[in-house]
Amino acid sequence: MNGHPGDLLSALLDGELTPGEEGGVRAHLEECAECGRELRLIGEARSSVRALPPVDPPFGFFERMLHPRARWARAGVAALAAGAAASVAVMALAAPREAPVSPHVGQFVDAHTASASTSGDPISELTPAAAPVSFQR
Amino acid sequence: MAGEGAPTWEELARSHGRFLYTVAYRLTGNREDAEDLVQEVLLRVRRGLETYQPGSMEGWLSRIATNAFLDDVRRRRRRPEDLLPEDPDWVLPPAMGADEALAAEVLSDDVQAALQRLPEDFRAAVVLCDVVGLPYQEISQTLGVPVGTVRSRIHRGRALLREALTRA
Numbered sequence: 001m002n003g004h005p006g007d008l009l010s011a012l013l014d015g016e017l018t019p020g021e022e023g024g025v026r027a028h029l030e031e032c033a034e035c036g037r038e039l040r041l042i043g044e045a046r047s048s049v050r051a052l053p054p055v056d057p058p059f060g061f062f063e064r065m066l067h068p069r070a071r072w073a074r075a076g077v078a079a080l081a082a083g084a085a086a087s088v089a090v091m092a093l094a095a096p097r098e099a100p101v102s103p104h105v106g107q108f109v110d111a112h113t114a115s116a117s118t119s120g121d122p123i124s125e126l127t128p129a130a131a132p133v134s135f136q137r
Numbered sequence: 138m139a140g141e142g143a144p145t146w147e148e149l150a151r152s153h154g155r156f157l158y159t160v161a162y163r164l165t166g167n168r169e170d171a172e173d174l175v176q177e178v179l180l181r182v183r184r185g186l187e188t189y190q191p192g193s194m195e196g197w198l199s200r201i202a203t204n205a206f207l208d209d210v211r212r213r214r215r216r217p218e219d220l221l222p223e224d225p226d227w228v229l230p231p232a233m234g235a236d237e238a239l240a241a242e243v244l245s246d247d248v249q250a251a252l253q254r255l256p257e258d259f260r261a262a263v264v265l266c267d268v269v270g271l272p273y274q275e276i277s278q279t280l281g282v283p284v285g286t287v288r289s290r291i292h293r294g295r296a297l298l299r300e301a302l303t304r305a
Contacts, residue, residue: 057158
């Protein structure tokens with residue numbers, strides 16, 4: 001190998017070299033302490049990112065995106081209250097603040113819990129999110 | 138779920154929502170932008186489900202998310218006040234030879250902060266490789282650059298990350 005392998009060190013860690021390239025890089029590493037050190041540092045950075053945990057979306061985030069009716073209902077109530085007299089305000093106060101929870105929610109929870117504990121893909125193998133407890137099933 | 142036909146919009150959110158949100162958060166670095174990015178991805182998915190090719194759903198979602206993220210970065214770059222450095226000169230610094238040892242445990246917040254300091258093109262390559270786990274060939278197709286460029290961005294991105302974590 002002519003010169004230092006540079007970018008090929010990351011490709012080596014990722015298993016992205018051809019057998020010929022890999023042989024050349026490994027031979028170089030046996031003789032070059034500098035590249036051995038770079039390989040170690042790059043490996044640490046790589047491991048740090050791979051160890052990052054999954055991030056849970058805010059509670060109900062996808063529900064609100066998929067079924068925004070509850071939000072529309074609240075917005076409608078607010079508009080009525082803003083535009084009308086006290087009697088309308090009373091009505092708004094009496095109106096339910098939350099639309100009834102869709103029966104799909106329970107299915108989502110089940111599916112999510114199941115998928116989060118299913119082995120086979122790297123994300124799903126990580127710790128399952130706690131199942132929400134506030135739903136009326 | 139992969140296999141027959143295109144998934145429904147709800148199936149996507151149910152089965153892959155957490156994965157998609159994680160990728161969006163790692164790319165953008167904050168919850169507000171991550172939520173905007175996820176919404177944009179689902180809009181694109183809704184428009185483009187008919188083009189879905191059965192295969193890795195998470196790979197497909199990651200590609201859409203990365204492209205939406207980089208589209209947004211380019212849009213912001215057109216506004217002078219948001220101009221970002223095209224080619225920062227803090228690439229593979231010679232100081233990397235110093236003998237600082239990385240702390241045995243680096244908090245994920247520090248790693249996320251270091252990711253944020255990467256130029257977006259490097260960050261996208263590193264996230265697709267190390268968060269999503271795509272092979273270089275797929276990263277190359279996603280980013281529309283040769284595999285050699287993917288190699289270079291991943292390696293330089295990791296070198297910059299290591300440098301930032303040493304200083305953290």
